Amino acid sequence: MSYNIAMVSDFFFPQPGGVESHIYQVSSKLVDRGHKVVIITHSYGDRTGVRYLANGIKVYYVPFWVVYRESALPTVFSFFPILRQIVLRERIDIVHGHGSLSAFCQEGLLHAKTMGLKTCFTDHSLFGFADAASILTNKLLKFTLSDVDHVICVSHTCKENTVLRAALDPFTVSAIPNALVSKDFRPADSPPPPSTITIVVISRLFPNKGCDLLVATIPRICAQHENVRFIIGGSGPKAIDLEQMIEKNVLQDRVEMLGPIRHEDVRNVMIRGQIYLHASLTEAFGTVIVEAASCGLYVVCTQVGGIPEVLPSEMTIFAKPEEDDLVTATSRAIHAIKSGTVRPEMFHDQIRQMYSWTDVAERTEKVYDGIMRLRSSRLIDRLKRYYGCGVWAGKLFVLCAVIDYLLMMFLEFWWPRRNIDVARDWPRKRVIRKESPSQTDAEDPEERNGWVSDMQDQE
Amino acid sequence: MGFSPNTTVSCVAASIPTFCFGLNFSATNIQQQLCFTRAGKTCGRLLEATQKGRKLNFWMEQEKEAAQKPVLPGLRVRNPTPSTIEYTVTTRPEKWSRRFTTTLVLKAIVLGIILFFILLKQDYCDNGLQDGLRNSVLNLKPDIRPRHLDLLRGKVHWYYLALLGFSGIWIASLRGYTEESLLVLRGLGVQVTTSSSSYFVKANTRFIPTSTIQDIFIHEGFVGFEVRFYLAIVIRDESEVVVVFPKLLPRREILENVWRGSRSLYEPEVKAQ
Numbered sequence: 001m002s003y004n005i006a007m008v009s010d011f012f013f014p015q016p017g018g019v020e021s022h023i024y025q026v027s028s029k030l031v032d033r034g035h036k037v038v039i040i041t042h043s044y045g046d047r048t049g050v051r052y053l054a055n056g057i058k059v060y061y062v063p064f065w066v067v068y069r070e071s072a073l074p075t076v077f078s079f080f081p082i083l084r085q086i087v088l089r090e091r092i093d094i095v096h097g098h099g100s101l102s103a104f105c106q107e108g109l110l111h112a113k114t115m116g117l118k119t120c121f122t123d124h125s126l127f128g129f130a131d132a133a134s135i136l137t138n139k140l141l142k143f144t145l146s147d148v149d150h151v152i153c154v155s156h157t158c159k160e161n162t163v164l165r166a167a168l169d170p171f172t173v174s175a176i177p178n179a180l181v182s183k184d185f186r187p188a189d190s191p192p193p194p195s196t197i198t199i200v201v202i203s204r205l206f207p208n209k210g211c212d213l214l215v216a217t218i219p220r221i222c223a224q225h226e227n228v229r230f231i232i233g234g235s236g237p238k239a240i241d242l243e244q245m246i247e248k249n250v251l252q253d254r255v256e257m258l259g260p261i262r263h264e265d266v267r268n269v270m271i272r273g274q275i276y277l278h279a280s281l282t283e284a285f286g287t288v289i290v291e292a293a294s295c296g297l298y299v300v301c302t303q304v305g306g307i308p309e310v311l312p313s314e315m316t317i318f319a320k321p322e323e324d325d326l327v328t329a330t331s332r333a334i335h336a337i338k339s340g341t342v343r344p345e346m347f348h349d350q351i352r353q354m355y356s357w358t359d360v361a362e363r364t365e366k367v368y369d370g371i372m373r374l375r376s377s378r379l380i381d382r383l384k385r386y387y388g389c390g391v392w393a394g395k396l397f398v399l400c401a402v403i404d405y406l407l408m409m410f411l412e413f414w415w416p417r418r419n420i421d422v423a424r425d426w427p428r429k430r431v432i433r434k435e436s437p438s439q440t441d442a443e444d445p446e447e448r449n450g451w452v453s454d455m456q457d458q459e
Numbered sequence: 460m461g462f463s464p465n466t467t468v469s470c471v472a473a474s475i476p477t478f479c480f481g482l483n484f485s486a487t488n489i490q491q492q493l494c495f496t497r498a499g500k501t502c503g504r505l506l507e508a509t510q511k512g513r514k515l516n517f518w519m520e521q522e523k524e525a526a527q528k529p530v531l532p533g534l535r536v537r538n539p540t541p542s543t544i545e546y547t548v549t550t551r552p553e554k555w556s557r558r559f560t561t562t563l564v565l566k567a568i569v570l571g572i573i574l575f576f577i578l579l580k581q582d583y584c585d586n587g588l589q590d591g592l593r594n595s596v597l598n599l600k601p602d603i604r605p606r607h608l609d610l611l612r613g614k615v616h617w618y619y620l621a622l623l624g625f626s627g628i629w630i631a632s633l634r635g636y637t638e639e640s641l642l643v644l645r646g647l648g649v650q651v652t653t654s655s656s657s658y659f660v661k662a663n664t665r666f667i668p669t670s671t672i673q674d675i676f677i678h679e680g681f682v683g684f685e686v687r688f689y690l691a692i693v694i695r696d697e698s699e700v701v702v703v704f705p706k707l708l709p710r711r712e713i714l715e716n717v718w719r720g721s722r723s724l725y726e727p728e729v730k731a732q
Contacts, residue, residue: 047680049680050686081684081685082681082684085685415684421687421688421711423711424677
């Protein structure tokens with residue numbers, strides 16, 4: 001059984017980031033497994049219209065206004081006509097939204113439900129419950145998620161968070177972690193000598209990534225240990241604080257600021273060091289620490305969010321998100337590297353066994369199998385669910401859902417189904433699904449060959 | 460039926476250019492050949508030519524009939540010569556169909572009303588003059604004139620009437636349909652045509668020589684709230700592609716049909732289907 005899947009999100013290439021690469025990698029692996037995947041996102045600059053990516057993934061860059069940090073303007077209904085066109089012409093079965101801050105995703109899920117499609121949502125971030133922005137987002141999320149067939153979270157912590165925020169039944173929520181392309185994150189052929197310890201920090205320099213912690217700890221670590229150097233990659237509003245710190249403590253020869261780093265250069269920066277320091281204050285998954293461990297770095301990280309689930313304990317030293325504890329933890333890591341009690345260069349093979357996108361795609365596919373078996377709900381059931389969302393909000397949501405339904409009627413009249421051309425599919429790959437438990441490594445050439453021979457057998 | 464050399468030749472020569480564009484040269488060649496043949500052989504040759512001409516005519520009739528039948532709804536294909544092919548996409552109504560007649564009648568009504576107003580005005584002006592100078596067309600007697608009409612034409616100025624007249628003519632000159640075509644001449648190039656909205660304005664035509672064509676492809680794009688397929692021609696050293704059928708943007712089946720035809724024709728080594 002193969003499905004036609006539409007991934008809807010505001011965040012996609014050419015913008016770099018975790019959600020973006022997640023969507024691309026999962027889509028690519030799903031295509032490998034014989035599904036058809038279409039990605040719907042808003043236009044980026046002059047990148048408007050329909051494009052194809054490698055593996056025959058079709059991307060619709062819908063012309064839309066962008067309001068804040070590449071999020072489209074949250075209009076409730078304006079996306080419906082185009083979404084309907086795309087869904088009909090691509091014969092979509094499942095609409096899969098990504099990222100709770102994406103207006104496109106929220107709208108897409110609502111309209112898809114109105115059109116009677118199956119929906120799925122992947123949450124990539126953690127949110128608080130207290131500040132105004134979070135409350136608003138949570139309310140909106142409650143609206144769209146109260147009717148979504150299944151929710152995927154990137155870690156168990158994230159799952160807990162989402163269940164609480166959107167008041168979901170935990171049985172409809174799965175945790176499927178992110179993965180990485182492990183062959184892009186091989187350790188250095190010759191590891192740097194342990195005489196000078198180099199600590200690498202790669203992160204967007206925003207307050208929530210713990211830049212203030214870095215500003216406080218780096219001078220102390222430099223004072224305690226000689227022969228310790230820092231490499232900091234990334235850009236953001238907190239870069240200026242770090243630069244001030246360097247100048248104040250005269251650390252120009254020990255702390256190197258690289259500025260923004262492209263994702264494909266991350267490995268080249270990482271292999272220059274032995275320790276990776278991650279001081280984030282909130283993190284749903286933390287792909288970057290998996291990448292660091294895969295590159296053969298010993299990871300020092302704060303014990304927040306989904307980070308503790310990501311790596312086995314022998315690869316990491318955890319610290320509380322505070323200055324003193326982070327300094328102690330880093331010192332322990334420096335001693336461990338100097339004394340040779342940890343062998344970070346062995347991490348790569350372990351990580352390769354643990355994380356692969358093929359595995360992620362396989363698990364996502366199981367979610368799809370599950371939701372395709374569900375019966376689509378009637379309008380009145382949906383309205384009941386929306387009504388239960390809150391005293392005032394419930395009524396508002398019901399109103400939105402009803403207008404959405406009427407809008408669909410109007411669209412059916414104005415642009416009838418029979419006048420919409422069905423697009424030709426990219427030639428699908430023929431795949432025999434293996435019933436045996438997943439073989440996690442697709443990057444392995446032998447695995448690839450086995451796969452090809454499977455295809456030949458079928459022919 | 461007796462045949463004379465002149466009629467046959469002219470028949471052949473005349474019928475060909477009206478039908479086809481590409482065969483002009485060959486038609487004149489036939490004429491020259493026929494003219495310069497020696498008297499002894501003329502008769503036989505002419506007989507042959509007539510038969511050929513008949514055959515050609517018959518073939519053309521067949522072709523014409525075939526061309527009239529749309530391959531796909533909304534697409535008309537004309538194949539006047541083996542090396543020319545014209546694809547036309549149109550919203551023009553069938554002759555004497557309901558839409559056609561309605562448009563015609565509506566236009567007639569608009570023009571009639573305007574004409575009536577002008578005559579009424581003229582009548583009014585003339586009535587201001589002496590009786591002997593009256594030469595109005597309507598020539599309505601004051602007692603049979605309806606009151607409100609009288610009031611109306613008194614108030615309407617000539618320049619309003621002129622404006623009304625021009626807008627009426629403009630409305631009547633509107634086509635009410637769009638016709639777009641792609642003419643493919645093998646080895647020469649393609650010509651894209653989009654009809655104008657009015658009968659007074661020339662159609663928008665562009666000829667693209669084969670040497671400048673880089674590629675012809677079908678792709679999708681956003682048009683308003685829709686996603687539509689379009690056929691586009693990439694031209695060397697131009698930043699923008701030329702969209703074929705830009706106004707109508709016909710359906711995918713039509714575009715694929717046209718695309719196949721255009722490819723087979725602009726690449727001389729590929730045989731036409």
